[in-house]
Amino acid sequence: MTEDPTYKHNNDYYDHFTVQPGGEDALYFVGLFRVANIEFLPEHRRKESREFVSVAQNVQQVMNLVYTTSAFSKFYKQSIVSDVSNNNNGGLLVHFWIVFVVPPAKGQVFCEDCVAAILKDSIQTSIVNRTSVGSLQGLAVDMDSIVLSGSSCIYDLYADHLHQQFPLDITATSGMMICYFKLIALVGHLIRLSIASIQIEADNCITDSLTIYDSLMPIKSKILYRICEPTNSLMSFVSTNNLMLVTFKSTQTQKLKKFHGFFEVIAQEKCGKTILAKEKSGYEGRIMSPYYPSYYPPKCICIWNFQTPQKNLGIALKFHNYTVSEKSIKGCERGWWKINEHMYCGYYVDHQTVFRVASSVVNVELQCSSRLSEQPLLVEYGSYNISQPCPAGYFECSTGLCIQQVQRCDGINDCFDESDELFCAVPRHNCNASFLMQHHSLACNGKADCENDSDEQNCTESIPCTKYTFKCSNNICIRKRNAKCDGTVDCIDQSDENNCKD
Structure with a gap:
């Protein structure tokens, strides 16, 4: 590869790069x-x-x-x-x-x-x-x-047309190599790099990696994102200026390493707006991180100003796979939120959460991370009755979600934080002999599970030995299965409390 490092405006130049180490x-x-x-x-x-x-x-x-x-x-x-x-x-x-x-x-x-x-x-x-x-x-x-x-592998690629995708396909045949692709867009615009697939070894970026920088130099503090394993999921990343550097590193191997993607010039977006919420049940609209669904760039600022039509209505924000909590003295690792002058940190989770603000005027500010690109963020919004956050017949989770009352204490984690399964009364059973025979775990477990407490009676009487009984040293079996070293003498020969450590 001996091309001079000058700008190439011919789109054919971007079609495909095949890198063969050695000989340059x-x-x-x-x-x-x-x-x-x-x-x-x-x-x-x-x-x-x-x-x-x-x-x-x-x-x-x-x-x-x-x-x-x-x-x-x-x-x-x-x-x-x-x-x-x-x-x-x-x-x-x-x-x-x-x-x-x-x-x-x-x-x-x-x-x-x-x-x-x-x-x-x-x-x-x-x-x-x-x-x-x-x-x-x-x-x-x-x-x-x-x-x-x-x-020995550096390309300078210039994108000079808005709304045009420039392919960036790389194939590394064999040998150790690292290639630099300098992406340069029109002044006053940004670069969006989209990754369709990448085929590399998964080893925590020790040997193979694709790294995206928010500059033309591979400076650690300018890393937007680093990919260390193969993927076929579409991801896109946005620079904070008209410059971006992509480095593709591969080790000595006989396996083919590939990267398939494209980059484009995009205009800068203003993040935030004034929103007049309606008096209606449910969520009526969405706010999103800048350049959604791309990973949003560092140092961005978004401001949303909400207004409800009545004083008794507040604003509910439903975060998708995200949550906010009060900012601690340690600060926030992934940017911070200011909601009506209160500071919060944001965290990515695997479920939805709802944050309610009991005010008819709500100002929301997102200050993005100072360094890294973050996953795209989607938030639904709507008004709610401040005196009744969840509709009648619904239960309010600690996550802010509203679930149907029948889902409370049903043994299923519907709130995602198990708050719907806390402080649930254990149902008492109408037990008889056949019931206890079928539900051996309820018998003599130290807790009254039957309405007449029959499951906790006659626990030390001799009964035929089964796999659901406790066998004393004198070969007599009792109903109490957990008799060994529980602090209570249950066997006539006291063998259930012998050789117990304090």
Whole structure:
């Protein structure tokens, strides 16, 4: 694979990638660093802008000078700036590629640390100022911000049309490999990556994995999601900007590794709205996480404002496979909710839950996780009578669900948290001799199960031995099956309480 790392606008380029390790002579190192003395401008995101071209040309000239005068000079081909992005620490982040043409026999010499060391050694820092920012041929580069990752398999894919799906199908034949697919969309838009199927070894991402990053660099803090096992279930993920990196890692094996999916450009969505609830029974509408049914991206904020038509009506929120509970001092791992100024944490569960707010005006805010993508979230809403949360003839579960009263204490966990089966009175049976013969477990179990308590009478009298009786050492059997070491002498020879440990 020796293509130059330039943007491909031909859709045929995206059809299929077959990766065969070995034989390539081009090594690509994808990297970034922070330039502290140039402030980021929105124009830097547009590659045709004067601002982007100026930064790109300046950085490329500096990189060319660094590596053409290094020990790797005869293998160095070019450096290309692929993107310029914002940075919270000031300045801007420059994303680039470094390309070497190396004979296979010398490929092992080009380690990531070696290539990065050449760049870092070229930065002149001030010992007096004790700062990581130094001069790289006039550029104020932060040495601590330098990140480099190498591979012989890197693609730069550009999507420039809304509502068009660009296929991304990968097949790895054999051998150890890792491929980088840099997805770049129109400025001001987002990328949605959809995964239809993936065929890899399931080993907790030790050898095989597909990792999705919310940047053009494989930075751990930018991981949106990681897939470590084969799947045929459709999943989709959304970036927080117009950049996304997909890495596909495979081990040395004779098995075919495949990935089938596509990516597309989507517009940014505003999450939240004002909702006027109706006076009606049941749920009347739904609110959803951003970009539903995709996994929703980190750092999103959704605000829903509910209003009911009457003061005696509140808002009921039915969460699908999700629940909320009051925020603790530890904080929330998966984002947080603010409902009428009260803070809650959200958790994924395997059942529905209902959260009721006893107010005619309800403000709901969802603050998404700060790092990871989360599973799509669906919530139904509707008004309810504050004085009677569940209709007549229904039981209110601790989960907030309403179940029919006949389902209470029926031995089935209808509430999903067993709250419908708590504090249930045990029914008393109208027992006779034949009943106790059929229900041996009720006899002499220390609990009166019969209306006349006959199941707990004559428990120590001698009866014929069966598998439902207790046999004393003198070969006499009694009805009390659990007589051994229960603290009560039941056998005439006291053998049921012999050799008992305190």
